[in-house]
Amino acid sequence: MPKIVKLMQGNEACTAGALAAGLRFYAGYPITPSTEIAELCAEELPKVGGKFIQMEDEIGSVAAIIGASLAGKKAMTATSGPGFSLMQECIGYASLCEIPIVIVNVQRMGPSTGMPTSPAQADVMQARWGTHGDHPVIVLAPGNVRECFELTLRAFDLSEKYRVPVIVLTDEVIGHMREKVELPDPAEVHPLRRAMPAAPAGYKPYAADPNGGVPLMAPFGEGYRWHCTGLFHDESGAPSNKGEVADRLLRRLMLKIENNVADISDYASEGIEDCELAVVTFGSSAMSSLSVVRRLRKEGVKAGLLRLKTLWPFPEAAVRELAARAKTIYVPEMNLGQLALEVERVVAGRSRVVRIGKVTGELFRPEEIYNAIMGAK
Amino acid sequence: MSNTLSYFRQERLPHIWCPGCGHGTVTGALVRAIERLGLDKNKICVVSGIGCSSRAVGYLDFDTLHTAHGRALAFATGIKLARPELKVIVMTGDGDCTAIGGNHFIHAARRNIGITTIVMNNEIYGMTSGQYSPMTPKGMLGTTAPYGNAERSFDLCELAKSSGATFVGRATSYHVPLLIDLIEKALSNNGFSVVEALTQCPTYLGRKNKIGGAVEMLEWIKNQTINAKAAAALPPEKREGKLLIGELHNAPAPEFAGEYGELIHTVQRNFANMKGGLWECASNSD
Amino acid sequence: MRVEFRLSGSGGQGLLLAGIVLAEAAILEGKNAVQTQSYGPEARGGSSKAEVVVSGEDIDYPKATDPDFLLALTADAYRTYGRLQGKGLIIVDASVPLDPEIKARTIPLPILDTAANVVGKKVVANIVALGVLGGVSGVVAPATLEKAVLNRVPKGTEELNLKALRAGIELASRAGGKVQA
Numbered sequence: 038m039p040k041i042v043k044l045m046q047g048n049e050a051c052t053a054g055a056l057a058a059g060l061r062f063y064a065g066y067p068i069t070p071s072t073e074i075a076e077l078c079a080e081e082l083p084k085v086g087g088k089f090i091q092m093e094d095e096i097g098s099v100a101a102i103i104g105a106s107l108a109g110k111k112a113m114t115a116t117s118g119p120g121f122s123l124m125q126e127c128i129g130y131a132s133l134c135e136i137p138i139v140i141v142n143v144q145r146m147g148p149s150t151g152m153p154t155s156p157a158q159a160d161v162m163q164a165r166w167g168t169h170g171d172h173p174v175i176v177l178a179p180g181n182v183r184e185c186f187e188l189t190l191r192a193f194d195l196s197e198k199y200r201v202p203v204i205v206l207t208d209e210v211i212g213h214m215r216e217k218v219e220l221p222d223p224a225e226v227h228p229l230r231r232a233m234p235a236a237p238a239g240y241k242p243y244a245a246d247p248n249g250g251v252p253l254m255a256p257f258g259e260g261y262r263w264h265c266t267g268l269f270h271d272e273s274g275a276p277s278n279k280g281e282v283a284d285r286l287l288r289r290l291m292l293k294i295e296n297n298v299a300d301i302s303d304y305a306s307e308g309i310e311d312c313e314l315a316v317v318t319f320g321s322s323a324m325s326s327l328s329v330v331r332r333l334r335k336e337g338v339k340a341g342l343l344r345l346k347t348l349w350p351f352p353e354a355a356v357r358e359l360a361a362r363a364k365t366i367y368v369p370e371m372n373l374g375q376l377a378l379e380v381e382r383v384v385a386g387r388s389r390v391v392r393i394g395k396v397t398g399e400l401f402r403p404e405e406i407y408n409a410i411m412g413a414k
Numbered sequence: 415m416s417n418t419l420s421y422f423r424q425e426r427l428p429h430i431w432c433p434g435c436g437h438g439t440v441t442g443a444l445v446r447a448i449e450r451l452g453l454d455k456n457k458i459c460v461v462s463g464i465g466c467s468s469r470a471v472g473y474l475d476f477d478t479l480h481t482a483h484g485r486a487l488a489f490a491t492g493i494k495l496a497r498p499e500l501k502v503i504v505m506t507g508d509g510d511c512t513a514i515g516g517n518h519f520i521h522a523a524r525r526n527i528g529i530t531t532i533v534m535n536n537e538i539y540g541m542t543s544g545q546y547s548p549m550t551p552k553g554m555l556g557t558t559a560p561y562g563n564a565e566r567s568f569d570l571c572e573l574a575k576s577s578g579a580t581f582v583g584r585a586t587s588y589h590v591p592l593l594i595d596l597i598e599k600a601l602s603n604n605g606f607s608v609v610e611a612l613t614q615c616p617t618y619l620g621r622k623n624k625i626g627g628a629v630e631m632l633e634w635i636k637n638q639t640i641n642a643k644a645a646a647a648l649p650p651e652k653r654e655g656k657l658l659i660g661e662l663h664n665a666p667a668p669e670f671a672g673e674y675g676e677l678i679h680t681v682q683r684n685f686a687n688m689k690g691g692l693w694e695c696a697s698n699s700d
Numbered sequence: 701m702r703v704e705f706r707l708s709g710s711g712g713q714g715l716l717l718a719g720i721v722l723a724e725a726a727i728l729e730g731k732n733a734v735q736t737q738s739y740g741p742e743a744r745g746g747s748s749k750a751e752v753v754v755s756g757e758d759i760d761y762p763k764a765t766d767p768d769f770l771l772a773l774t775a776d777a778y779r780t781y782g783r784l785q786g787k788g789l790i791i792v793d794a795s796v797p798l799d800p801e802i803k804a805r806t807i808p809l810p811i812l813d814t815a816a817n818v819v820g821k822k823v824v825a826n827i828v829a830l831g832v833l834g835g836v837s838g839v840v841a842p843a844t845l846e847k848a849v850l851n852r853v854p855k856g857t858e859e860l861n862l863k864a865l866r867a868g869i870e871l872a873s874r875a876g877g878k879v880q881a
Contacts, residue, residue, distance in 0.1 A: 044720065092491070101489065104493040261477065
C-alpha cells in the first residue's frame, strides 16, 4: 500500500497515529475541541476489531483505558481542559502502577469552562504535575498536523517501553486545522509490540530487570494472577507501608524517565546553529514563531527557533546548549508563562529570557511575536 | 473436602480487617461460589476501589486490581469490554459504590455489562473511621453524624434494578448459605449482577451506636431482614421497616460486551472491501 | 507563492466545506495547503469564517495574515472582514449593500442568486462561491476543482454540485477573473 497523502485535521491525524500504533480500545467523554477523536475512534475501531466506549465522565474514561491496557489492549482517551482535570487522579494511578496509556489533551482556554472553542497552551504544568505526588510522565507536543500522527504513534511506543502514561498535548488550532499530510505506508510502520514476561511461575510484576530496564507487564487473563494496586507495593505487587519499599519504588519510577531523557527528548529547530536571538516554544505557537524567525533571517538578524516536541521530560540539554549561543531567548506561549519557567530554570541566567504570553484565546499573529522581539531587543 | 484456601494468596494472610468484621465472611462466600461453579482461576479478574471492602482483592489468587476510590466499575468496564471472555467481579463497599462511585454504578447497570458486583454494605466508612455513608440509616450515629444521620439512605437493590441490572439479590453476613447461592447466581448471569451483602462493622457502626460486638450486630442484622419470598405472603404491617433478602430481580437481557462484539462482526462484514478509511493506518499494528 | 483566502458568511452556508475542497484541490495539484476555521457556535448559526492558505512552498503560519481574496456572503461578514482587508480583493455577494468606508478593491457577484435561481438550490451557494474563488484566483485548475468537489459531496448530488461549481467559474470569468487553463 502506498503512503497516504491527504488533507487531514489534527484530531484526525492523532487518531490515525493511534491506529497505526495499535490502538484497540478507546474510552472517552465528549468535550470540545477534542471530540473528533472520539467520533473517529467510534467509527474506525470496530473495523479493526477494536472497542469504543463513551463513558459517563472523564474519570471513567481514563479508568476504563487503564483496565483495557491491563487486559492487553493498547488504549487511549482524548479530552480537553475540564476533562483533563478530572483525569488527574487516575493518571497518578497509571504512573504508580506502571500501566501504559495515552491521553490526548487538545488544550482550550481555561481555567474552568473558560472559552471552550478557543486555543490555549496553559496545561504545560498540569500535564507534568497535575496529579498528586512525585510521579513519572511523558508529554509530547505536536507542532503541526503531521506530527499529530507521528507523535501519537510515538506516544504509544514510549508508553509501552517505559510503562508510563504519555500525554499528547495539542491545542484547538492544531486539533482543528487541516493540512496536507503525507503519512507513511502503513506496512512500513512498526509499532512497539508489548512483550510477554516469562512463564507465570515466580512472576514479579514490579521487579526491574537486572539491566535496570522496565519490568514486563503480563496481561490479565493469561495465568499470571498478579495484584495491581495504587498503594505503594513491593516487587511482587503486594501493598506495603514500609518506607524503604516506597522509596525504592518511587526512585525507580522517576529514574526510568530521568535516565532515558536522551531517548525520549525530541525537538525541531531552524537556524539555531549560529543564532544570537532564539525563540523557544512548542505546538501551534511555533507555527507563528517560525514565520517570525524566517522574517528576521531575511532582515539579516541571526534568529533561530527551537521547537520542543517533548515537553516532559524537559529537553534541558538542547535549551542549555542554546543558551550558550543566544544572548536572548524569547518564549512565546498561549499562557502567562509556563514553559518559560522551565527555560528560565535551565538557562539559569546565561541568556536573557523574555516571556511573550498571549491569553486572548487566539493563535499568535506573527507580527505580535515580531513586535515583542523588536520591542525587547 | 473444600479447597477454598487454594483461592487465596495465603502468603498475604492474615487480612487487615478488624476482629469481628463481616467482610471476610463475604469474601469467603465469593470464593465458595466460584468453587461451586468450577470457574477457571486464570480467567477471573477481581476489581475493587478504596475502603475496607476493597482490600479483599489483595488476598485472592486471581488477577486482581485495587483501583481508585469509586472507580472499580469503570476500570472493570475497560477490562470486560477489552476481553469479554474474562469473568469480571467487582468487590466494593457502600461508600465506594453508592457515593463516590454512584455514577459508574448506575451506568454499568444501564449498559448491562457482564460484571458481578458485590457490595459489602456495613453502612459506614470504616477505613476512615466511622463517617456516615449514603447507606447509613437515618438517625444513626457516625463521626460526621454526631447528632444522628439527617440524610435518607439508598435502597441499593432498587437502585440497581431501576438502573438496568439484570440480576439483583441481597443477603447478609448472617445468612451465609443464601449469600453463596446469590453470588453463584450472580456469577452465572451473563449481564450486570448486583449482590448486596449487609455486613457488620462492630468497630465503628456497632460501637458508635451501642449495638454491641460482632455477635450482637449479626443478631441486629438478622432482625432487620425478612426473606423476600416469605414477605410476599405477609401483610404490609409485618414487612414495615424490614429489609428484603433473597433474589430480588432476575431478568436476563443481552450483555453489553457481547453486543459490542456483534456490532464489530457486522461492521467488519460491511467494510470488508472498503478502502480509504483511517483504519488502513492500522494494517500493521495488530 | 503564498495565496491566502478568507471565506466568510453565516453558519450553515457551508463555507467550511468550500474551504476544505479548495485546499484539497490544491493538494491534488501537488501544492501545500492549510485550512483553518473559527470554530464553535457558528456551526449552529451566526457568523462563520474559514481560511485557506495555498503555497508551493512550506507553510509556516497557518492563518491568513493579509488575505489575497476575501469572500463575504453576508452584510455582517462583509462589514467585519472587509474593514480588515488590505491589498487583497473582496468578492461580495451582490445582495450586500457596499460600504464606502471599505476601500479594498471589491467585486459584487450574484452568488446566492445564482445558486437559488440558476442552479436551482440555495444550499449549493458554497460550491458556487468555490467556483468563483477558484476562477478569480486561478490557484487551481477547474478540472482539479471538479475532481475535489466530487471527492467530497454526498452521493447523488454530484451533478448538482458540478453545475454549481461551473456556474461559479462562469461568474468569475464574466467578472474578468483569470481562469487557469
